[in-house]
Amino acid sequence: MCGRFTLAKSRSEVERYLFEEFTIDDQIIASLPRYNIAPRQTVIAITYEVQNFKLMPLTWGFIPSFGKNKDSKLELINVRIESLMDKWFLKEALQHRRCLILADGFYEWEKTDQGKLPYRIHINEKMFFFAGVYSQYSVINDGQYTTAMITKEASEMMKVLHHRMPVILKLEDAKKYLIDGVLNPESFIGDHYLKMYPVSKKVNKVDVDELDCIKKEEPIRLEI
Numbered sequence: 001m002c003g004r005f006t007l008a009k010s011r012s013e014v015e016r017y018l019f020e021e022f023t024i025d026d027q028i029i030a031s032l033p034r035y036n037i038a039p040r041q042t043v044i045a046i047t048y049e050v051q052n053f054k055l056m057p058l059t060w061g062f063i064p065s066f067g068k069n070k071d072s073k074l075e076l077i078n079v080r081i082e083s084l085m086d087k088w089f090l091k092e093a094l095q096h097r098r099c100l101i102l103a104d105g106f107y108e109w110e111k112t113d114q115g116k117l118p119y120r121i122h123i124n125e126k127m128f129f130f131a132g133v134y135s136q137y138s139v140i141n142d143g144q145y146t147t148a149m150i151t152k153e154a155s156e157m158m159k160v161l162h163h164r165m166p167v168i169l170k171l172e173d174a175k176k177y178l179i180d181g182v183l184n185p186e187s188f189i190g191d192h193y194l195k196m197y198p199v200s201k202k203v204n205k206v207d208v209d210e211l212d213c214i215k216k217e218e219p220i221r222l223e224i
Contacts, residue, residue, distance in 0.1 A: 039061045044101070
């Protein structure tokens with residue numbers, strides 16, 4: 001499961017990265033930096049169309065093409081990699097509407113006697129990609145495009161916090177996924193790259209999006 005993430009980079013940093021690695025020179029519409037991205041907010045995503053990588057703003061919360069409104073009970077923020085082929089609309093999205101969601105960290109919560117305590121997981125503060133799928137759910141609602149992250153069973157480190165985690169891809173594997181739909185478990189980013197640290201409970205509130213969200217919280221409860 002992944003319900004919050006970060007892209008704590010400046011607009012110029014992200015635009016430069018997209019141009020250097022994907023030859024994308026579109027201007028970013030979404031505001032940056034972002035310290036607490038939540039469902040139903042806009043995410044920065046990359047797609048592949050007509051042999052070109054393309055920047056696409058997507059709303060986080062996948063609603064199938066037959067959905068009728070933003071409050072649809074069909075809304076998904078995560079989809080399990082093990083069941084992508086079980087529902088026709090997810091299978092179709094995997095075949096025709098793959099995307100990469102750009103991030104530089106995500107949050108997960110530890111269950112403790114003091115309640116749920118948040119941690120930020122990152123890769124040395126570098127940008128990376130969540131594998132995702134997207135959908136255009138209704139022309140009645142201006143043809144809004146929505147997306148969900150693909151998740152897998154948690155790695156050994158992540159199991160301390162949750163039994164699921166996002167499918168995270170490095171640059172070349174991310175490109176292969178967009179172009180060919182290849183999701184090779186051997187290429188998923190795991191414990192040898194990931195780092196985590198405790199953060200403020202401010203991230204629990206979706207309307208709080210500030211630098212304090214990603215600052216290390218003391219005392220350290222879990223050091224990995």
